[in-house]
Amino acid sequence: MTAKRTLAVLTLCLVFGFGAVAGCAPQGASEPAGEGSAMPATGEEPQADSHSYTDEELAVIAGEEGTTHDAINEDVYPGKDYIDQLYDRWDAVAEEYAPEIRTLPDGRMVQRTPTEYGIAPGAWQTQANTNSYNTYWLDADNRGCGSCHADLGAVLKNMAFEHTQVWNDDIKSNLTVQECINCHHWAPGYMEKNMEFGTLMHAVHFGQRHKVQFSDEFGGNCNSCHNATDNGQGMEMWDLVKYDHLWGINNIASEDLKDASFSFEQETTQDNAFSFEWMHAYYDQMRHGAGVQETNLPQSLFDSWEITVDGLVGAPYTATLKDLVAEAESAGVVIEKTSKIVCSWNMVGGGGISNVKITGIPVSWLVEKAGGVQDGANGVRAMRADGSSKRSFSLDKLNANEALLVYKINGEPLGAKQGYPCTNWVEGVDAQVFSKQINAYTVADDCPPDFNDSKYCAENYDGSPNGWFDENGVIVNRPNATVLDVPEGLVIETGKPYDFHGYVDAYNERISQMEFSFDGGETWTAYELKDADPNRVVWWHLQWTPPEQGAYRLTVRATTAEGSESKQTHTVLVNAKDVLPAQEETTVLETTGLVAPHAVAADQA
Structure with a gap:
């Protein structure tokens, strides 16, 4: 066989699946540089x-x-x-196209694309124990949001138009494109138009302002974001399917996951209560502006703030917040406890959740001062001072002292973003009813007929939906099992225990079980959670030791005692190495907002 004939056969093997065609060389066979070669030339x-x-x-x-x-x-x-x-x-070629390793500003290293250790032992591409299918053929280092945006949260923080605060630095959540899709895909009442994520992103990247930078400077094209398939799914989002296509990911079946240990706790608190910074009403704008500029709102606002208790009560009244706090503290009814706040829109992987120490007056005590609940009432409405919200909570929450008028968080007066001077707080539900700067509690008879009817609450903007519905009427984030503080492709050490950690929550439902998979969801290892309190965040830990070099993906999901199961799962990728590279051998990032893709960075080096 002539050299050219040999090259032609090898090229066919590459094109048709690296040896899938009968008569071709073993999987992964490549060709030397030369006429007709697909390889880049490094010499004559x-x-x-x-x-x-x-x-x-x-x-x-x-x-x-x-x-x-x-x-x-x-x-x-x-x-x-x-x-x-x-x-x-x-x-x-493998050396030239070795997966890029980045050093993040915090000193940690990430490798977004797996190294292909030990693929098909005996095949040609394993001679150097590494190869470049992922990077040379799939161009994986230059695909997905992370190729340009090392941290999507940083992108939103620094965009020209302020974005709602969906990141959470206190818990070190890592924003993913799935969260972007969820919100921009279906959010009636919040988004002007639904199912607009694709329209928006194509306009952002190919519109007049950015198309030159995206196409010329960063080499962007359709393949940068999408995966063209023959599986009938059309143009998939690369970031959502990449782990199904990349080589070199080690799979560990549940029966082989022997050294992992699981634990959970609910006491850890954050410095701040997470807050979506909507700007729908003028009080929203005041809070947001004061919070960004770290303006301390005056004590006089607290001293003069009035709270009214009215509606179906025996003796409606109005009193200053200052006097109510003094009286409640003197009577010894003030409650201090660890409690959670979580947004109904907090998607899997999201940061819209916190545990904090709250100090507040039971709303039941305020209502008793008004003569108690009268016949016919079915709930209590929390009325915001600017009139922008009047959501309600159930009498069960009132009677269980799970509804509080909160005036301190972590022992300090509320900040502007947290709703100074006071906020309504209801335990075990989403934050829709956590009305900031509340000035009235109205005992009412027109509240939801069933506060557990999430669909009714969502459609009528009342109560707490306790989850987010998609266009099919399915709650997609109850329960929500999320991995925290694992940037895409985090580099860890082989043979050393690593602590995967995160949170799991289901609003008003109790988490009963968590499951973990190291083989893409083929098998699962389950752990039971006994006596988890639905009023606080469950912080979980899975300590695991990578047995050998290579990439590993962890997928998490959960189940509640009430029978709800995760509709979406969260997956993260780590790369275990026997020896960590020196920083000078990596691409050192000074910013995580917008960075040059690997190929562009190499050309400019």
Whole structure:
């Protein structure tokens, strides 16, 4: 077979699945540089790299007359010099296209694309124990949001138009494109138009303002964000399917996950209560502006703030917040406890959740001062001072002292963003009813007929939906099992325990079980959560030791005692290495907002 004929056959093997075609070379076979080669040229001819053979072996390699069967073995055979050159060329390509390792501003390293250790032992591409299917052929280092935006949260923080605060630095959540899709796909009452994520993102990247930067400076095209398939799914989002296509991800079945240990606790608190910074009403704008500028709202606002208790009560009244706090503290009815706040729109992987220490007056005590609840009432409305909200909570929450007028968080007066001077707080439900700067509690008879009817609450903007509905009427984030503080492709050390951690929550439902998968959801390892309190965030920990080098993906999901199961799962990727690279061997990032993709950075180096 001539050299050109050999190249043609090898090229067909590459195009048709690396050996999937009958008669082709083993999986992953490549071709040396030359005419018709798909490989980038690094020299005129691929040269063997310091291979030493005896004269007798060289004769066998040259195919000289007299060669016998006994002289041929796996180390020496006719044409071995050509294969040596092929391996050398493939090694050079693998080195040139080694997955990029970045050092983040916090000093941690990430490798977004797996190294292909040990793929198909015995196949050609494993000769150097690494190869470049992921990076050379799939161009994975230059695909997905992370190729340009090392931290999507940083992108939103620094965009020209302020974005709602969906990041949470206190718990170190990592924003993903799935969260962006969820919100921009279906959010009636919040988004002007639904199912607009694709429209928005294509306009952002290919519109007049950014198309030159995206296309020319960053080499962006459709393949940067999408995966074109023959599976009938059309143009998939690369970030949502990449782990199904990348080589080199180690799978561990549940029966082999023997060294992992699970634990959970609910006492850890954050410095601040998470807050979506909507700007719907003028009080929203006041809070947001004062919070951004760290303006301390005056004590006089607290001292003069009035709270009214009216509606179906025996003796409606109005009193200043200052006097109510003094009286409640004197009576010893003030409650201090750890409690959670979580947004109904907090998607899987999101940061819209916190545990904090709250100090507040039971609303039941305020209502008793008004003569108690009268017949016919079915709930209590929390009325915001600017009239922008009048959501309600159930009498069950009132009677259980799970509804509080909160005036301190973590022992300090509320900040502007938290609703100074006071906010309504209802435990075990989403934050829709956590009305900031509340000035009235109205005992009413027109509240939701069933506060557990999430659909009714969502459609009527009343009560707490306790989750977010998609266009099919399904709650997609109850329960929500999320991994925290694992940037995409985090580099960890082989043989050393690593603490995966995060939270799991289900609003008003109790988490009963968490499950973990290290093989893409084929098998699961389950852990029972006993006596988890639905009024506080469950912080979970899974300590695990990577057994060998390579990429590993962890997927998490959960179940509630009431029977709800995760509709969306959260997956993170880590890369375990025997020896961590030196920082100077990596791409050191000074910012995580917008960075040059790997190929562009290499060209500019």
